[in-house]
Amino acid sequence: MARLTDFSEGERKHHLEKIRDLPDFGRTPFVPGPPLLERRVAIVTTSGVHARGDRPFDIGAADYRVIPGDTPAADLLMSHVSVNFDRSGFQEDINVVFPLDRLQELKADGVIGSVSDYHYSFMGAAPIRALEPKARELATLLKKDRVDAVLLTPV
């Protein structure tokens, strides 16, 4: 897992159709930055994770939820609409999806400069183009927070 050749025929067909329907993203941007040990890192996940009490994601939701960095693991839920990925790992340990503890350790070890106070979550089953306006909005917030390394984590 997870190359297309590893999937069942139905799964493979589903993912091939998704690839076929991808929009053209044009030239890949590539923004330079300082050495890793000076960077401020934020997680942006498409796992549909959110804080308990925040709005769960619904089908088609293209907006994001804010996850403060001090949110206890006990207050993280997942409301991704897909039923085609494993959730037992997240149920056991949030870091398999949302590696906040690992980032804090790398900060303590001096591997990265700092960890953002805010992280963000989308729900990956949203239509791709629908994500763009909210992603641009999010970039403004990340800039204000001086984030210069975003970790994008799917499920």
Add this chain to the structure above:
Amino acid sequence: MGALGHYIEREGIPTAQISLIREQTAAIRPPRALWVPFMLGRPFGAPNEPNFQRRVLRALLSQYERPAGPILEDFPEDAPGTDDQEGGFACPVSFAAAKVEAGGLAQAMRSEIAQLASWYALAKKRRGRTTVGVFGPTVEAAARHVASYLDGAPKPVPGLSAGTAVKRACDDVKAYYYEAVAAQPGNLAPNAIENWFWRETAAARAFLAIRQYCLNSNDESLKPLGKLSLIPRFVTDGLIETRQKQHETQVQSTSPERT
């Protein structure tokens, strides 16, 4: 996922992503990506494996030291615990009562929930958390909502569409089962839990009944659930028979008669 890399980096913020489906990432060509050979849902490999998770994270972060892109690299290690010898064929214990449905499917599901209660409590205590709580604070509230469909009288939830409410209720019920059974002895592999749930439980049969209700419904919020968001593709694609054989192998390999 790759789309977000384009959208955010275009605004001037560097991004690096985990890729779970390599072909998709290769087609999107995001700025920095690390393909990992892990199952969907586990981008950092395995739970409670901090050293391994850290290696994945460091491999991803190291891409920030490169001067140019796009970058798409492969992480060289498989996730720990994916070897069948490491408990991968352990199987949850079957319900004795689940097949007796004198009180109907709803009653069978309630009975299962009661039987799993002590395992669920154990899981919650050991983990210090539960992921039940998207529909309401307890699984009982979610189960009541699921049961209302089985009783033919879906109960409206103020402020939520019918589809949203029943989807959240089903997710909470499933999370309860998964968390509870994971507390049982045997270091259960993810696919063993999945096979058990979809092959053995009244809750899964309840979800299949609700799916049919959704497919027949004129409610626009219920229709997409029937097609996509209640039942995994391996069940709806008819692969359940393959999974049945896998499940039987798992049961046989852990049955007392064989040991």
